[in-house]
Amino acid sequence: MSPAEENAIRSSARTGWLLSLPALLILFVAAAGPLIIVVIYSFLTPGQHGNVVWDFSTDGWVGVLWSKDIFTGEWALADAHLTIFWRSLWLSFLTTAFTFLVGFPTAWFIATRPAKERALWLFLITIPFWTNLLIRTYAINEVLRKEGLMNTVLMGLGITDTPIEVLYTQTAIFIGMTYVYLPLMVLPLFAAIDRFDMKLLEAGYDLYASRMQVLRRVILPIVKPGIIAGSILVFVPSLGAYVTPRVLGGGKQMMIGNFIELQFLQGKNWPLGAALSMLLLVVVMAALLVYVRYANKGSSHG
C-alpha cells in the first residue's frame, strides 16, 4: 500500500469518527455513561431519606437475595424478592411461549397471502407495535375490568353469572404482555417464513409426509432463526416490563421493573435498586448475546 493510500484511509476513519462524535456524546451523557454511575451506587450505603451515603458496602448486592431483620440485624433469605424474580421469569416465559403459539400461524398466514395483500396485513401488525404502549395496556385494562367488554360478553352469553375478576392478577399481566409484545414475535417470524421456499413443502408431501410431519421436520427447523429472534425480542422487554404490570397488576403483582422503582421511592434503598438494575441488565445482555450468536449462524447459511 502506498503512503498516499494509507493516508486516505486514515483520514477517512478520522472523518467517520468526527461525524459520529455528536451522537456518541449525547449517548454517553444520557444513555451509556449513567449506567456506570449505577454500578457505583450499587456499592454504596443507603441514605436515611433515599439517595446514598458515600460509604462502600456490598449490602445492596447481598440484599438482592437476603434481607436484614430490622431488630436482630440477621440476614435471612428474602422470600418476597424470590417471588418477584420467579414471577418475572415465569410471566416472561409464558408470554414468549404464547406469543409464539399464536404468532406463528399469524406470520404464516401473512407470508402466504398474495404479494399485493401482504403489505397491508404487515401494516396491520406494525401499527399496534408503534402505537403507545400505555394506551394499548389501558385498552386491555378496559376489556378486562369487572364491567368491561369481556365480562359483558361472558355474562350476556350466560357463560357466567358473576363477573370474573381478572384485573390486578398475574393473568391480567400475562394477557397484557401477550397483547403488547405480539407484533415483536410476528415480525421476525414473518421475515423467516417469507424466505422459506414453499417447494420444500411439495417435496415433503410427495414423500408422503403428513401435515404435522412437514411442520415439525421441514418448516420449524428452517425458520428456527426467526423463532429465536422473535422469542428474544419478546422475552427481553417482558422481563424489564414496568408499565404493563403497573397498570394491569395494580401494584400488588410486582415484576422486577416495579420492584426496582419501589427501591428508589418508598423503599429508600437506592443501592439495592441499583444492584437489581444491574442484575436485570446482565440477564438481558446475556439473552441478546445468545441472539447475536444465532443470528450470525443463521446468516452464514444464507
Add this chain to the structure above:
Amino acid sequence: MAERGFQVARLPGFATTAIIVFVALYLPIFTLVAYSFNASTSLAVWGGFSLDWYAKAWDNSQVKDATIRSLIIASFAAVISTTVATMAALGTTRRRAFKGQTFIYVMINQPLMVPEIVTAVALMIVFGLIKVWLTSIGMGGLTTGLGYLILAHSAFCIPFAYLPIRARLEGMDLTLETAAADLYATPWQTFRRVTLPLLAPGMIAGAMLAFVISLDDVVITEFVKSGGQDTLPTYMLGQMRRQLTPEINAVSTMLLGLTVVLLTAFFLLTRKKT
C-alpha cells in the same frame, strides 16, 4: 403443481388463528376509541354518542399543558436526534471499515438493548447529581426546565432516527456524487446539492419515527421529570391510579390518531418504488 383443493402452503387452523389474532389486536383499541364518544360518565354503560369528553379534555389545563410539553420535547428530540444520527450515518457508511466502527454501532443501538427502567433509574441518579452540583456552584437556575427531558429523549431517539437514514444511504447511487465531483463541484457543494436532497426522505422518515418514539415514552420521562413536568403519557399514567372517566379515552384517541397519521406518512415515504 399441487392438486386442486390441496394447497401446499395451507396448514389447518392457521388462517383461523390469524384472523382471531387480528381481531384481538384491534378490538381493545376500537373499544377504547368507541368509549371516548360515550355520553355516559361510566366506562361500562353506553349512553349515546357525544363529544363531551373531547370538550372536557380540551378545557382541562393539565391535559393542555401536558400536550404542549409533549410536543415541544418530541420536536426538539426529533430534530436533535435526526441531526446527529444523519452525521453518524454519513460517518459510518460508504467508507472503508475503520477501527472502532463496531463500537460506534453498539453505542448507537445501546438504547434499544438496555431495559428502559434501567436507563430511567440511571438518568434519575445522574441528573440528580448534576442538579446538586449546579446548585453548589450557584447555578441553581439551571436545575429546572425541559432541557433534561429533551436530552434524555434525544438519546433514546438516536437509533430510531439512524436506522432509516442509514438504510437510505446504503441504497444510494454513488454515480451521481461522482458525476458532481467530475463537474468540479466542491465536496460541500456535492453534499449540499446532491447527497442531502437524495437523503432527505430518509431523514424525514427518521425524524418522524423519533417524534413518535419520544411522544410515546412513559418510563424514562416518569423518572427524569421534575414536579409539574408531566407529559401526556405520564399524565395519563398518573390518572390511571384514580377514578377513570372517558376523558382518558378521548386523550388516548387523540394521541392514537396523531401516531397513525405520522406512521402512515412514514410508510408512504419509505415504501420501495416497484
